[in-house]
Amino acid sequence: MSTRRETFLFVLLAMLWGTSFVAIKAGLEDLPPVLFAAVRYDLAGVLMLAYAAATTDDWLPRSRADWIAVAISATLVIALYNAFLFVGERDVTSAVAAILIATNPILATAFSRALLPDERLSTVGTVGLLLGFVGVGLVTRPDVTGGLSAELVASGFVLLAALSIALGSVLLQRVDSGLGTEGLVAWSNGVGAVLLHAISGALPNESLGGLTLTAESVVAIVYLAVFASVIGYFVYFRLLGRLGAIQINLVSYATPVFAAVTGWLLLEETIDATTVTGFLVVLVGFLLLKRDAIREELTALR
Structure with missing residues (x-):
């Protein structure tokens, strides 16, 4: 990152999105999971539409492609992602949920390989992809000799959330929409x-x-809607234009740190050494997959 301001915004975004997993966990004590997610986006949707209308000229969907982009994003990136995540977080810690969601860039690469003909995966990239899945296995630690535990089932739901948002991001690349980013969100x-x-x-x-x-x-609903969604996406837009997609993807690997620390401080959640190892393996997998783009970014910064 080239300036202190960008570094501050990056850390702020990681904090907002990392602590959002803790806010979800706290809200689930009193609220049904999917309804909780729905109310969050009731508030976030109104605020984001007002923000988009006030700051951009291309916030209204006008073409068929615009509405297709909205349909993909609303279904996969918002509805299914949050339904699976909120249901899954009932039985896993905030840190585990954040780590599993951090596989999103790796899963998106796998979907790109399958759905976008121009995408190719090298041998090293394939190793990175496999390491990502090994890391998931270390985090979830499925017991092949026993039955399905509540924690394993919950981890499966969180992985479905990561799959949903990864597939949505790849499908959006195939839609030639003129809708601005703020309007789409x-x-x-x-x-x-x-x-x-x-x-x-x-x-x-x-x-x-x-x-x-x-x-x-x-408090959980307001925090998720206002801070994690509206302010978080505002910061994300600012950083995306300044840093590019590769550097901003790294925020996925900073959020579990904030989720783990905040979950420990506020909810007395713990994280063991195997989970930390799994997270590091996932991170190495991402770095291998994106090594060329990261190298280009570092060269440009010099």
């Missing part, structure tokens, strides 16, 4: 909230009538 938030309400309504034990708001759950 804002509409995705709003439409995603509607889809989350639909999913919540189809699930047992989730209804607005049974919603009980406590001081803690309200």
